[in-house]
Amino acid sequence: MQGRCISHMEMLHVMLKYLEVYTNLDFICIATMPLELRAGIAIDTDTSDKVEDGAYVGAVTASVRRNNDLAQWRQHTPNQLLILNDLKLSKMSVDKINRFSLRPPEFLELSDNVGAYYRWFYISKKKIKSELPLYLSASLDSSWWVDVQQRQLGVRRKAFSEIIEWCE
Amino acid sequence: MNDDDPKTQMIALFTKIHNFIQRVEAGDDGEEEAEAETVSAFIYTPTYYTMMSQKSI
Numbered sequence: 001m002q003g004r005c006i007s008h009m010e011m012l013h014v015m016l017k018y019l020e021v022y023t024n025l026d027f028i029c030i031a032t033m034p035l036e037l038r039a040g041i042a043i044d045t046d047t048s049d050k051v052e053d054g055a056y057v058g059a060v061t062a063s064v065r066r067n068n069d070l071a072q073w074r075q076h077t078p079n080q081l082l083i084l085n086d087l088k089l090s091k092m093s094v095d096k097i098n099r100f101s102l103r104p105p106e107f108l109e110l111s112d113n114v115g116a117y118y119r120w121f122y123i124s125k126k127k128i129k130s131e132l133p134l135y136l137s138a139s140l141d142s143s144w145w146v147d148v149q150q151r152q153l154g155v156r157r158k159a160f161s162e163i164i165e166w167c168e
Numbered sequence: 169m170n171d172d173d174p175k176t177q178m179i180a181l182f183t184k185i186h187n188f189i190q191r192v193e194a195g196d197d198g199e200e201e202a203e204a205e206t207v208s209a210f211i212y213t214p215t216y217y218t219m220m221s222q223k224s225i
Contacts (some may be wrong), residue, residue: 073174109174122212135209140177141184142206154212160186167179 040092102148
């Protein structure tokens, strides 16, 4: 059995001569179902035959934060490290809820709203590697926001008005 | 609220960045280059604004 090549709505759209509308909005889908029901992509992690240096077992960011003497509230929580260790052994891609759980510790006290997190902040796709100790400093004003997966976060320029409104 | 409270510190940081952006947009040339460099690390400016799908959350 085969489904329709063109959906019903699309047919009506053409027949009724509705105007075409293009959006420049970027919609982010967040599955909030239990972990086993969240869709993911199978990835090749090669963790089984990879030899790890004993000094860096665990999260690199956790070691850097400890070594750079960051305040206690800027250290990763045991639960974050537990989630990361579990994800490292997983062959599935990291979903949005887990990524939210692995947010920079600076944001843990700020808000528990997943939607606001993805709406306000951009997470870079590239990992920060060897230069990480340079970017995580004890001074909050000059330290980058880096999550447990070593990805930098930035505030979306146009989200500032909402953030400031929320702060007030 | 305590000044050492993490949330207070983060709100102060957001306010500082926001004030800096407003100064720059207002054409204030008095900003220091070092401050501009520091603040730019926190800001991401896409070509479009990301919206959440209301259904997905």
